[in-house]
Amino acid sequence: MLLWVAAMAVAAAATARAGEDVTVPARVQAQLLVAVASFQSNMNLAADGSVQILVVIKDDDAASERVARQLVGALGDMKRIARHPHHEVVEPFHDAASLAATCRERHISLVYLSTGLGAAVPEVAQALQGTAVLTAGAVAGFVQRGTALGFDLVSGRSEMLLNRTQVKALNVQFPPTLFQLMRVVE
Amino acid sequence: MSRRLRVARPIAGLLFAAVALASAPVNAQPAIAATAPAAAPEEDFAELRGLVEEPILSTASQSLESASAAPATSTSISADDLRRFGIRSLDEAINYLALGMMTQNPLHSVDIGARGVLLTADFGNHVLLLVNGHAMNEQWDGTAYFERGAAIPFDLIDHIEIVLGPGSVLYGSNAMLGVINIITKRASEWSGIRIAAESELPISARLALGYGHEGTLAGLPASITVALDYYRQSGPTFTFGPQNVGDDSVTMMPKKFNPAGTNAGIWGGAADQSYWTRIPAGYARMTLGHAELDLRAATYTRGTPYTNEFNQSLGDFNDPDSWERDRWLSADFKYHLTLSSIAELKSRLYGDIYDYRQHIHSSAAEDCLDGQLNGCRREALGLSRWAGLEEQVTFDWRHDGSMVTMLGADGRIRHVGSELDIYDAVTGDSPGPIGYARRTEGALGVYAQQTARPMNRVDVNLGLRFDADQRFGKHLSPRVAVAVRPWTDGTLKAIYSEAFRAPTLYEVAYQDPRTQVAAPGLSPEVVRSVEVLLTQRWGTNRFLIGGFSSWWLGMVSTQQLTPDQVNAAIAAGKLEPGTTSAVQYQNVAEIRDMGLDASYDGTRLNGRLRFGANLTIADADRNSPDGNNVDLTVTPKVFGNARISYALPDGLPVIGLSALFFGERLADRANDGGFMPMPRAPPQLEARLTLSGDVPAIAGLSYRATVDAALASHNPYVVGPLQAATPDHPSAELSPVDRFRVGVGLWYHFGK
Numbered sequence: 001m002l003l004w005v006a007a008m009a010v011a012a013a014a015t016a017r018a019g020e021d022v023t024v025p026a027r028v029q030a031q032l033l034v035a036v037a038s039f040q041s042n043m044n045l046a047a048d049g050s051v052q053i054l055v056v057i058k059d060d061d062a063a064s065e066r067v068a069r070q071l072v073g074a075l076g077d078m079k080r081i082a083r084h085p086h087h088e089v090v091e092p093f094h095d096a097a098s099l100a101a102t103c104r105e106r107h108i109s110l111v112y113l114s115t116g117l118g119a120a121v122p123e124v125a126q127a128l129q130g131t132a133v134l135t136a137g138a139v140a141g142f143v144q145r146g147t148a149l150g151f152d153l154v155s156g157r158s159e160m161l162l163n164r165t166q167v168k169a170l171n172v173q174f175p176p177t178l179f180q181l182m183r184v185v186e
Numbered sequence: 187m188s189r190r191l192r193v194a195r196p197i198a199g200l201l202f203a204a205v206a207l208a209s210a211p212v213n214a215q216p217a218i219a220a221t222a223p224a225a226a227p228e229e230d231f232a233e234l235r236g237l238v239e240e241p242i243l244s245t246a247s248q249s250l251e252s253a254s255a256a257p258a259t260s261t262s263i264s265a266d267d268l269r270r271f272g273i274r275s276l277d278e279a280i281n282y283l284a285l286g287m288m289t290q291n292p293l294h295s296v297d298i299g300a301r302g303v304l305l306t307a308d309f310g311n312h313v314l315l316l317v318n319g320h321a322m323n324e325q326w327d328g329t330a331y332f333e334r335g336a337a338i339p340f341d342l343i344d345h346i347e348i349v350l351g352p353g354s355v356l357y358g359s360n361a362m363l364g365v366i367n368i369i370t371k372r373a374s375e376w377s378g379i380r381i382a383a384e385s386e387l388p389i390s391a392r393l394a395l396g397y398g399h400e401g402t403l404a405g406l407p408a409s410i411t412v413a414l415d416y417y418r419q420s421g422p423t424f425t426f427g428p429q430n431v432g433d434d435s436v437t438m439m440p441k442k443f444n445p446a447g448t449n450a451g452i453w454g455g456a457a458d459q460s461y462w463t464r465i466p467a468g469y470a471r472m473t474l475g476h477a478e479l480d481l482r483a484a485t486y487t488r489g490t491p492y493t494n495e496f497n498q499s500l501g502d503f504n505d506p507d508s509w510e511r512d513r514w515l516s517a518d519f520k521y522h523l524t525l526s527s528i529a530e531l532k533s534r535l536y537g538d539i540y541d542y543r544q545h546i547h548s549s550a551a552e553d554c555l556d557g558q559l560n561g562c563r564r565e566a567l568g569l570s571r572w573a574g575l576e577e578q579v580t581f582d583w584r585h586d587g588s589m590v591t592m593l594g595a596d597g598r599i600r601h602v603g604s605e606l607d608i609y610d611a612v613t614g615d616s617p618g619p620i621g622y623a624r625r626t627e628g629a630l631g632v633y634a635q636q637t638a639r640p641m642n643r644v645d646v647n648l649g650l651r652f653d654a655d656q657r658f659g660k661h662l663s664p665r666v667a668v669a670v671r672p673w674t675d676g677t678l679k680a681i682y683s684e685a686f687r688a689p690t691l692y693e694v695a696y697q698d699p700r701t702q703v704a705a706p707g708l709s710p711e712v713v714r715s716v717e718v719l720l721t722q723r724w725g726t727n728r729f730l731i732g733g734f735s736s737w738w739l740g741m742v743s744t745q746q747l748t749p750d751q752v753n754a755a756i757a758a759g760k761l762e763p764g765t766t767s768a769v770q771y772q773n774v775a776e777i778r779d780m781g782l783d784a785s786y787d788g789t790r791l792n793g794r795l796r797f798g799a800n801l802t803i804a805d806a807d808r809n810s811p812d813g814n815n816v817d818l819t820v821t822p823k824v825f826g827n828a829r830i831s832y833a834l835p836d837g838l839p840v841i842g843l844s845a846l847f848f849g850e851r852l853a854d855r856a857n858d859g860g861f862m863p864m865p866r867a868p869p870q871l872e873a874r875l876t877l878s879g880d881v882p883a884i885a886g887l888s889y890r891a892t893v894d895a896a897l898a899s900h901n902p903y904v905v906g907p908l909q910a911a912t913p914d915h916p917s918a919e920l921s922p923v924d925r926f927r928v929g930v931g932l933w934y935h936f937g938k
Contacts, residue, residue, distance in 0.1 A: 021476075025250045026587065028242060035234045062527040066585055073586025077642050153250075154375060155264035156345035158238050180792060181235055 022115060022138050023153035026070035032151060032160060033136055034075070037110055038082040041173045042132050046107045051086040054108045056099065058116030059092035067138050068114040093117055096127035103133050113137045113147060121145035129169045143185050148172055152183075159183055232725035235793065236675075239726060245316070245347040245367040247635065247647060248356055248578070248592065254677040254721050257647040257667030259732055259783060261285045261348040261800075265371070268343065270796070270831045270842040272876030272892035272929065274384070274392075276366070277333045279346055281827065282844045282874065285730070285785045285800040286350040287313075287364060288825050289332055290851070292903040292921055293424075293461060294490040294497060294510075296333045297820060300350055300363040301734060302804025303779050304821035305741075306854045307496040312687055312711075314353065314361040317368045318471065318480050320518040323360045324540040325600040326570035327690045329512070330360075336368075337467040337484030337514065339413035341382055341394055341933070344371040350783070351715050351734070352685030354663035355649035358596065358631045359688040362713045362738075370471055373400040373409035378938065384890075384931030390419035390463075392931075406475040412468070419463040424922045426492055426503075427454015429906045430914050436551035437559060441907075443503040445549045445561065445611070453493075453907050459506040461491035480518040487511040492905040492921065495854060500553040500907070501546040501564075508546045515539040530580045537573035542566075547611070554608060561611035567604060568692070574598030588639040596631045602691045621702075623695040627656040643671040653686075657694060658710050661686050675723040679732075686710040693742055693771040699762045703747065703755045705771040712739045719783070727788035738777035744769040745811065772811075777818070779806035794833040801826035816857045820902045822869075824849035831876075839879035846872050851902040853920055859904060860911040865918035867902035886938035892929040899923050 024032075037043065037051070046052050055072055058064040072088045080086065093099065093113075103111065111128070113121060115138050125146030128135060137143060140152035143161040148170055150161040162182040167174065241253040241262035253260055261284045263273075273279045277289040277296045289296040290304065297306055298313050305312055311328025314321060317338060323330040331337070346368050353361035376398035384392040393416050400409035431453050434441040440451030449455070467484035489509050490498050501508050518536040525531055544566040548554060554562035578594035605619035633651035640646060647667040654660050665683040672678060689708040697704040719732025747755065747768050755761040761768055787798030803824050807815045824847075831842035853865035878890040900920035908915050 023250075024242065025252070027255075028237075028240070028252055031237055032234075035237055039230075039234075063524040065527045066524075066582060069585035070582075070587045073584070073588055153242055154344070155266055156241050156243070156262040156347065156369065157264060158240070158242060160238060178231065178234075181231060181238060 022067055023140060024151040024158050026067055026138075027074040028158055029136075029138070029151050030071050030074035030078070032158060033071075033110070033112070033149070034078055034081050036149060036160065036174075036178070037134055039174050039178050040082075040132075040134055041175075042171070043082065043134070044103075044107050044109045044132055045084060046087075049084055051081045051084045051109045052106055053086060053088045053110045053112065054099075054102065054106070055088060055090045055112045055114060056093045056117065057090060057114045059094075061116040064114040064116040065090075068112075071112060071114075071138075093120055096120065096123035099124060100127035100131065103128060103131055108133055110134045110136065113142060115139055118142060118145060121147055125166055125169070130171050132171045132173075134172050135166070135170065161185055231792075235789065236723055236726045236728075239789065240723065240728075243347055243349075244369075245365055246349050246353070247637065248319075249580075249590070249637075254671075254675075254723070255645055255669055256349075257665065257669070257679070257681060258353070258683075259286065259350040259681075259717065259719055259730070259734075261287075261350075261785075263346040263348070265344055268340075269878055269890065270840055270876065271829055271844040272842065272874055272878070272890055274340065274386075274929070275332075275334045276336045276338070276346070276368070280332065280348065280366075281846045281872075282829065283798075283800075283827065284348045286783050286802050287348055287366075288802075288822070288846075288848065290820050290848075290903075291333070291901055291923075292490075292494060292496060293492070293901075294488060295331050295335050298332050298363070299821045301736070301779060301783070301802055302781055302806040302821055302823060303363060303736070303738065303777060303818060305818075306820050311360055311690065312362040314357050314359075314365045315368075316357075316365065317469075317482065318370055318518070319367065319520075319534075320480060320482075320516060320536060321357070321360075322514075324514075324538065324542075324570045325572045326540070326542070326568045326602045326604060327692055328360050328687065329542070331486065331512070332366075334417055334419075334463060334465055335486040335488070335512070337415075337465050337486050338368055338370075338482075339394060339396070339415040339467055339469050341380070341396060341415075342370045342376065342411065342413040342469055344369045344375065351681065351717060351736075352663070352665070352683040352713050354653075354685035355651050355665040355683060356594075356633055356635065358629075358651065358653055358663075359655075359686060359710070362685045362687050362711065370413075370469065371398070371411060373398040373411050373473075376411045376413075379936040380933065381936075382931065382933045384929065386419075386927050386929045389421040389927075390417065392417040403474055408472075408474045410470065410472045412470045414468045415465070417463065417465040417467075419461075421458070421461055422924055423456050423458040424461065424491055425454075425456050426905055426919065427452065429453040429908045429919065431907050434550050434552045441552065442549040442561070444505070445502070445547075447549065453503055455504060457491035457504045460489045460504045460508065462506070463488040476522050478520045480516075480520075482514060482516040485511065485513045493907050494903060494905060494921075495909050496903075497544070498546060499909075500550070501548050505547050510542070510544045512542050513540065525579075527585060528582050530582075532576075532578040532580070534576040534578075535574075536576075538571065540570050542568040549611070554610075555617060558608070558610045563609045563611060565607045565609065567606075568602075569604070570600060570602040570691075572598055572600035590637045592633075592635040592637075594631075594633045596633075597629070599626065599628050601626045604692055604696065620698055621696040623691060625657075625691065625695070629653065629655040629657070645669040655688055657691070658688050658708065661710050661712075677721045678718075679721075680716075680718050682714075682716050684712065684714050686712050689742060689771070697760065699760070700765060701768055702744075703760050703768055703770040708742060708771060709740050709773050711741050711773070713737065714739070725788075726790070726793075728786070730783065730785040732783045733781070734783065735780040736777075738775075738779070740773035741775035741777060741808075742771050742773055743775050745772045745774055774811040776809040777806055778809070779804060781805060791832075794835075795830070796832075797828075797830040799826065799828040817852055819852040819854050819856050822849040822851045837880060837882055839877040842874075842876040842878070844874050844876070846870075853902040853904050853918055855904040855909055855918060856902075859909060859918060861904075861918040862911065862916050865902075865904060865920060867900050867920060868898045870896060870898040870901075870923075872896040881932075886935040888933045888935075890929075890931045890933075892927075894927045894929070896923050896925040899925060 143150035315330035549561035717734035781804030
């Protein structure tokens with residue numbers, strides 16, 4: 001039994017992204033994400049009028065990929081977002097500059113950062129300033145690091161977290177009263 | 187046509203209609219997604235708020251999911267609910283805020299029931315109580331407590347999930363009426379140092395100390411939450427009797443209820459020293475990376491103010507030195523690991539140490555052994571130690587949660603024992619233990635759960651668990667649940683599930699050569715349940731209505747042995763020669779239960795106004811071995827609760843008003859006490875007004891004040907030594923209710 005505990009402790013120590021646990025199910029995150037995005041008054045739209053969602057994963061990271069696919073699966077069950085058709089793409093993260101370029105080229109409306117990308121959040125936040133791209137993270141702690149939106153589980157209910165500084169920096173426009181529903185992080 | 191088939195047809199019809207609706211082309215657009223992106227009006231936030239308010243559950247399927255998708259009827263009670271409505275214990279949370287479950291208070295550990303079924307004196311062993319997934323029911327008698335004796339530091343609770351109906355498919359024994367899972371707060375919600383002091387004036391006091399911190403250790407995220415509670419209660423003073431008991435059958439003198447023998451032959455008076463409780467409890471939760479360690483230590487010592495048929499069938503009146511005590515020490519180590527893009531492993535290693543001791547003084551010779559003419563002291567002991575390992579692997583085959591297989595195995599080894607020693611009050615001598623038993627047993631549960639979304643808006647959950655246990659043999663527990671969302675934010679569910687309760691060591695092994703034969707061949711009690719429910723959300727409103735029916739088979743109760751059986755037991759050396767009457771536990775009774783649940787809750791005014799109500803109507807009867815059907819005792823056929831709260835602006839208090847209702851209840855001795863009239867507790871309405879909030883100008887200090895009032899003055903328990911009618915006492919005396927109480931409390935969070 002002690003061996004078992006020791007093995008688990010070693011495994012725990014060897015796990016790279018411990019602490020980046022998803023506390024709100026991806027399906028619920030998708031519902032909340034779509035609901036919040038619907039209130040953005042300056043959402044980027046593709047030339048065909050569709051909402052483009054870029055789901056970014058950490059390369060060769062099984063957990064990151066699974067969370068992303070669960071989110072995409074849930075988004076796929078929704079026919080429209082803010083009355084627009086929508087399209088989701090899952091891509092691995094390389095660097096923030098490439099990500100920003102991709103957003104500009106494809107008129108990305110929303111970037112969702114999956115697990116494993118906590119360290120990259122600050123540079124992504126910097127790179128996307130002024131683009132009106134709404135950023136969201138799979139992990140609640142990403143909001144403190146610089147995504148505009150995130151989700152946590154408190155008292156058995158979803159809690160939406162919003163980084164007001166980042167929302168301004170991104171130039172994402174929401175009705176101010178929306179913030180009453182969120183835990184605002186400066 | 188069988189009764190069961192008659193129930194199944196309407197269920198099938200509803201399912202068919204729902205699947206047909208779900209299969210039809212749907213403009214699969216949640217109402218919120220249809221909102222125009224610009225100039226969103228204020229009222230549109232109601233939909234978003236409704237999404238945020240939707241409970242996220244983890245107990246029913248051991249994975250996070252919204253309440254509407256869970257394969258069971260569930261209630262989630264948040265820490266905010268507990269604060270708003272002045273809830274101080276688990277039984278209060280159940281009675282004031284939960285759907286379908288309720289407790290009854292005999293002035294010691296409460297009885298718990300659900301949907302019209304309550305099995306008196308079961309020590310909570312038909313409900314599985316979990317704390318962060320760790321089973322609290324011990325392995326000797328299945329005991330779990332739901333009042334203060336649950337011994338969980340209450341301020342540490344993040345939320346409570348109450349799952350109604352059979353839940354053995356993932357949890358094994360005891361989950362017959364339901365599963366209650368208490369989830370404690372994470373360090374992010376419990377940071378810093380906290381102290382609290384609370385009282386129900388002037389009878390109780392609770393002191394609490396808490397600490398939480400999160401940071402990094404060895405490069406990994408780490409956190410710790412610790413909470414320590416000390417609770418003590420003394421009173422209120424209730425007056426009982428007088429009950430004219432008459433002569434002691436041994437001494438042929440008036441029966442003594444105190445060592446001095448004053449007022450002999452009469453039981454009763456003011457019980458001003460014998461109703462008390464002491465509970466020190468501590469809980470700690472530590473995380474490092476994906477590993478978590480939970481530790482719990484607690485003691486629950488209490489005195490019961492009257493003799494009864496539950497825990498204390500004899501003893502002196504108002505004796506401050508007669509008590510019961512439970513002690514727990516628990517550890518639970520969890521770890522989860524992502525194995526691949528589809529597979530995840532969860533491991534759990536756990537161990538518990540538990541003992542129970544009952545210490546009862548009796549000055550009456552007839553309560554004692556032969557020759558103990560000056561009374562005796564009874565020392566009953568139950569103990570259990572157990573350790574186990576659970577491994578669970580989950581495969582998300584399509585990477586998107588639409589087809590998930592969960593496989594698990596939970597193996598444990600346990601050492602259990604019990605004995606009763608009766609010591610002479612004068613000499614301190616005992617002839618040796620009665621019913622002495624010690625056993626080491628192994629148990630293994632293997633389970634599988636398959637969830638699937640075969641089409642948009644349809645979720646299926648199939649589960650099966652196989653238990654092999656050295657105490658009772660083998661048992662299978664299946665569950666089938668289908669959830670269909672035929673229209674926006676509406677869900678129709680149909681659930682079939684089974685559960686069992688392993689016979690306790692006491693039921694299997696207790697023997698007394700003069701009165702009782704052991705029952706090594708006992709089988710588990712089994713419940714089978716069918717339910718159909720509809721949930722609908724619109725904006726911040728949620729509504730649920732459901733129907734259920736359950737069949738309880740092989741219920742364990744003591745049976746009088748026939749003369750032939752007694753003679754056979756004597757010949758086998760199980761009873762003393764000359765014994766003419768004896769009992770044995772047997773799987774004999776059945777219970778049939780059916781009824782309705784309904785629930786509604788909502789918010790208005792940006793969440794400042796919150797309200798809700800729950801109602802259950804149930805009819806359950808017990809088929810005894812003699813073929814007679816009797817109504818179950820203690821449990822009401824109609825019960826529910828309602829609540830409303832309003833958060834005043836500008837730092838003013840939150841006002842909460844909650845109420846519970848129990849319909850008329852048969853007393854525990856109604857069916858076998860021979861009392862006239864048949865003893866019943868009247869309908870009960872209890873209400874609680876709560877004011878809570880932050881103390882102005884003192885950062886970190888908050889307060890709560892409550893006022894409780896109850897209409898009815900009695901609970902459905904017959905008190906005193908007269909548990910059956912006599913010519914002098916043809917009617918029953920019922921246990922009293924504490925009808926008015928004021929409570930106050932202060933909480934301080936350092937550095938807030």
